C-alpha cells in the first residue's frame with residue numbers, strides 16, 4: 001500500500017477506535033495494538049508531512065464530548081501523556097529533559113498509571129462545585145452529580161497546617177472502578193441478563209457517564225488525586241503538592257516514589273511489574289513526571305502532552321496455558337469463531353492467572369489462524385492479554401509438545417448450534433452458517449444488534465434477557481418485541497446451571513424489570529430513521545452509512561425502491577454497500593419485517609433534523625469536493641451545500657456540475673473531471689456562489 005492510502009487508512013481506523021473507546025467505552029483492539037498503529041501513523045506523517053489528514057489523531061487529545069451532559073470549557077487544558085513501551089525511549093526522554101534544563105539538576109516522581117478516566121474537579125471557596133471529564137482536552141462533560149458520589153472526595157476543604165488554599169483551585173485525578181466493584185457489577189449484570197463490561201476501565205468510563213447518579217453511587221467508583229492547579233503558585237514541587245493534597249483530605253495513592261536518576265526510575269518500574277496486581281485497581285504502567293514546577297515550565301508542552309512527563313506502559317503479559325479444547329461460537333452474521341478453552345497444567349478447570357484476572361478462554365479468530373499456529377489439543381500455548389482485553393493465543397511451545405497427548409483439531413463441517421453445513425465465502429477467512437432464519441445465535445444476535453445504543457437504544461434489554469425471551473418463544477425477530485405485553489414478561493424465569501461449579505442461578509423478571517422493558521421498547525419508537533436503518537442490520541450498513549443513506553434518501557421506501565445506480569449516487573456509497581442493500585430488499589421476508597416495523601410505529605422517514613435551509617442559490621446543482629478546505633471540515637461543507645439547495649454526489653461523472661478543489665486534492669478526481677469537462681472551482685469561488 002502506498003503511504004498516502006496507508007495514512008488515510010490509519011487515520012480512519014484510529015479515529016474509529018478512539019470513538020469506540022471514549023464515547024462507547026469499548027476497546028475493540030488492545031491498547032498496545034492501538035499504540036502501535038498510532039506510532040506508525042506518526043512516523044509516516046513525519047516522513048510525508050503533506051499527506052497528513054486534517055482530522056489526524058496524532059496531534060489531538062483522544063476524547064470527545066457527549067450530548068448527554070452540558071459541556072464546559074476547562075480552565076487549564078487537559079492533555080494526554082506521551083507513552084512508550086520501551087526502556088530505550090525512556091532513556092531518550094531523560095536525555096531530552098537533561099538537554100532542556102541546560103545542566104540543572106533535577107528529579108522525578110514516579111506514580112502508578114491508574115487505568116480509569118481523567119477527572120477535573122473545581123473548588124470555589126473550599127466547596128466542590130464542578131466535576132468534568134477530559135473530553136477533547138478543551139471542553140469536557142459536566143458530570144458533577146456523578147463525581148459527587150465518590151465517597152473519598154471531600155466536598156468541602158478546610159485549610160490545614162499552614163496550607164493556604166486559594167479561593168479557586170482545581171484538582172485532577174483518575175476516576176476508576178476497583179476490581180472488587182467491577183466484579184460485583186459484572187456478576188449482577190450477568191444475573192440480570194445484561195451485558196457485562198470487558199475491563200474495569202471501560203466499566204468506569206461507562207459508569208461516570210450514566211444519567212442516573214443513584215446507579216453511579218451504587219457501583220462503587222473511586223478516584224485517586226494526582227494534581228493541584230491554581231492561578232497562584234503555592235507549591236514548588238509535585239511532591240509538596242501531593243503531601244499537601246493528602247493533608248487536605250484528598251485520596252492520594254501512596255505508591256509514588258521520588259527518583260533521582262533514570263536508573264532509579266527503571267528500578268521502580270521493575271519493582272511494580274508484578275506488584276501492581278496486588279493493588280485493588282487496574283493500572284497499565286508508570287507515569288514519570290519532573291518534580292520541580294519551575295523546571296516543568298522550562299520544558300513546556302506539545303499540542304497533545306507535556307514535555308516534562310512520560311508514561312511507561314507495561315507490555316501485555318504472556319503466560320503458558322494448556323489447550324483443553326476448541327469450541328465454536330456463532331455470531332449475528334453467521335460467522336464462526338473458534339475459541340480456545342484454556343487451563344493450567346493440573347487441568348482442574350481453574351484456568352490461568354493473567355494480568356490480575358482468571359483466563360479460561362481466548363479467541364482463535366478462524367481456521368487459518370489455527371493452521372498458522374499449528375495448534376493441537378493438549379498443546380502448551382502462550383497466552384497474552386493486552387490492556388485487559390480479550391486474551392489471545394500467540395504461539396505454541398513446541399518444546400513441550402508430547403508432554404500431554406495431543407490431538408489434531410478437526411474444524412467442524414456443520415454449525416455447532418443448528419447443524420447446517422458451513423460454507424466459506426471467497427476471499428474470507430471465516431466459515432459461515434447459512435441458516436439465517438433458523439440458527440438461534442444468529443437470531444438472538446440480530447435482536448441484540450437491534451437494541452444497541454446506536455440503533456434502537458433499548459437499554460432495558462440485554463443479551464441474557466433476549467435469550468430468555470427467545471427461549472420462551474416470545475420473540476423470533478426484532479419486530480416481535482413490539483407485540484410484547486407486560487403480562488407476558490412478568491414472572492418469566494430461567495434457571496441456569498454453571499457446568500463447572502454446579503451452582504444454580506436464576507434470571508427472573510420482576511415488576512420493575514418487566515415494566516422497564518415495556519417502557520424501553522415503547523420509547524424506542526421515537527428513535528430517528530437513521531437509527532432504525534442501522535438497527536435492521538443490513539450487511540455493511542453501519543451507523544455512519546445508515547446516516548448517509550437516511551439523509552440522502554429520506555425514507556425507507558426510497559431506499560427499498562432505489563436501483564443500483566441510484567444507490568451509488570448517494571455520498572460514499574460504494575459497490576459493496578449498494579449490492580448489499582439491493583440484496584436485502586429483494587428478500588420478501590425482509591420486506592415483511594419492515595412492514596411490521598412500520599405497523600408498530602417506528603420512524604421510517606427522516607425528520608428534517610438540524611439541517612437548516614439557508615438559501616436556494618445551489619438548487620438543482622450537483623457537487624463533489626476533493627482535498628481539504630480552510631473554512632470547512634468535510635461534514636460542514638456537505639451541510640453548507642445541502643442547506644443551500646445543492647446535492648452532494650459520490651463520484652465524478654458527466655452529470656457532475658462542480659468539483660470543488662481544496663488543498664492537496666486527489667489526483668484521480670482531478671484527472672477524471674478534466675476528461676469529462678466538469679467545471680472545477682476553488683473554495684473562494686464556491687463561497688462566492690453562495691453570496692449571490
Ligand SMILES: NC(=O)c1ccc[n+]([C@@H]2O[C@H](COP(=O)([O-])OP(=O)(O)OC[C@H]3O[C@@H](n4cnc5c(N)ncnc54)[C@H](O)[C@@H]3O)[C@@H](O)[C@H]2O)c1
Pocket residue numbers: 017018021022026027028029030031032034035061062079080081083111112113114115116117118119134173174226287311387
Ligand atoms: N484500545 C483501544 O481501542 C484504544 C482506543 C483509544 C485509546 N486507547 C488507549 O488510550 C491511550 C490514549 O489515552 P489517553 O490520551 O487517555 O492517554 P493515556 O491513558 O495513555 O495517558 C494519559 C492519561 O493517564 C491517566 N493517568 C493515570 N494515572 C495517572 C497519573 N498518575 N498521572 C497522570 N495521569 C494519569 C490520566 O487520565 C491521563 O489523562 C492510547 O495510547 C491507547 O493506549 C485505546
Ligand SMILES: [Zn+2]
Pocket residue numbers: 330415416417418419420433434435439440
Ligand atoms: Zn447455525
